[in-house]
Amino acid sequence: xxxxxxxxxxxxxxxxxxxxxxxxxxxxxxxxxxxxxxxxxxxxxxxxxxxxxxxxxxxxxxxxxxxxxxxxxxxxxxxxxxxxxxxxxxxxxxxxxxxxxxxxxxxxxxxxxxxxxxxxxxxxxxxxxxxxxxxxxxxxxxxxxxxx
Amino acid sequence: xxxxxxxxxxxxxxxxxxxxxxxxxxxxxxxxxxxxxxxxxxxxxxxxxxxxxxxxxxxxxxxxxxxxxxxxxxxxxxxxxxxxxxxxxxxxxxxxxxxxxxxxxxxxxxxxxxxxxxxxxxxxxxxxxxxxxxxxxxxxxxxxxxxxxxxxxxxxxxxxxxxxxxx
Numbered sequence: 113x114x115x116x117x118x119x120x121x122x123x124x125x126x127x128x129x130x131x132x133x134x135x136x137x138x139x140x141x142x143x144x145x146x147x148x149x150x151x152x153x154x155x156x157x158x159x160x161x162x163x164x165x166x167x168x169x170x171x172x173x174x175x176x177x178x179x180x181x182x183x184x185x186x187x188x189x190x191x192x193x194x195x196x197x198x199x200x201x202x203x204x205x206x207x208x209x210x211x212x213x214x215x216x217x218x219x220x221x222x223x224x225x226x227x228x229x230x231x232x233x234x235x236x237x238x239x240x241x242x243x244x245x246x247x248x249x250x251x252x253x254x255x256x257x258x259x260x
Numbered sequence: 261x262x263x264x265x266x267x268x269x270x271x272x273x274x275x276x277x278x279x280x281x282x283x284x285x286x287x288x289x290x291x292x293x294x295x296x297x298x299x300x301x302x303x304x305x306x307x308x309x310x311x312x313x314x315x316x317x318x319x320x321x322x323x324x325x326x327x328x329x330x331x332x333x334x335x336x337x338x339x340x341x342x343x344x345x346x347x348x349x350x351x352x353x354x355x356x357x358x359x360x361x362x363x364x365x366x367x368x369x370x371x372x373x374x375x376x377x378x379x380x381x382x383x384x385x386x387x388x389x390x391x392x393x394x395x396x397x398x399x400x401x402x403x404x405x406x407x408x409x410x411x412x413x414x415x416x417x418x419x420x421x422x423x424x425x426x427x
Contacts, residue, residue, distance in 0.1 A: 130353040204364030207371040226361045227288045
């Protein structure tokens with residue numbers, strides 16, 4: 113029996129091209145899903161590329177020019193109130209206050225501080241991927257995004 | 261005694277936070293804790309690259325992180341997981357990100373002491389004759405760290421007295 117993997121459409125947002133590549137590399141290595149990546153350089157660029165029907169999960173930095181990551185998270189949550197697209201902040205911010213602001217106030221699903229290890233990323237992301245799988249299955253759209 | 265080597269009594273906890281941040285941040289990146297070689301006057305890491313980030317809040321200070329070209333290449337590979345050429349734009353990206361990550365760690369440690377501050381965006385310079393100076397700084401500190409990937413400098417310049425902020 114062939115093993116199928118969920119195809120996950122991920123939006124990776126960071127003003128650093130190297131950081132975007134690092135995040136994408138670690139996600140590919142994780143084997144949690146077959147990721148299909150879209151990149152954005154800041155929150156404003158990400159908003160143009162984001163729609164809940166086109167993106168399954170977002171990985172976003174906090175401090176960026178034009179529009180910060182936290183502004184993006186607030187905007188997405190206020191615009192698509194009934195959507196549950198996981199929003200993951202990967203940031204140099206490490207204070208408890210910033211984590212609470214992202215998770216409790218803005219509506220991010222996970223908060224990962226840089227520098228991160230592969231293990232840290234896996235531990236935070238695995239439950240979100242399972243959630244995407246469950247939501248995709250309940251909508252009937254899951255099987256169309258399985259890849260062999 | 262020069263300004264750079266003066267004991268920074270007023271900023272002791274800031275300096276301690278910086279030292280702890282350098283060691284824990286680079287331990288995750290390099291897999292080893294850097295050894296502090298003490299404060300230095302010279303900035304003889306030339307040619308090299310320096311990332312500078314300002315932090316504004318209860319205490320205004322800036323952090324500089326300087327690598328020689330050889331160390332920058334080695335550290336960047338460890339950080340990113342892939343080779344990055346010294347002369348590339350990606351190298352500036354990495355050095356800026358490292359300064360950002362390090363400053364973020366210091367800010368978090370100060371936050372635990374009740375001192376609030378916010379990060380700015382980093383600035384990166386590639387230099388052939390690196391000579392760091394902190395004009396206008398009330399206090400400054402420049403520490404040299406050694407790792408198996410090479411040595412690097414971490415500078416701290418405090419814009420105003422933090423005696424009251426630190427209690």
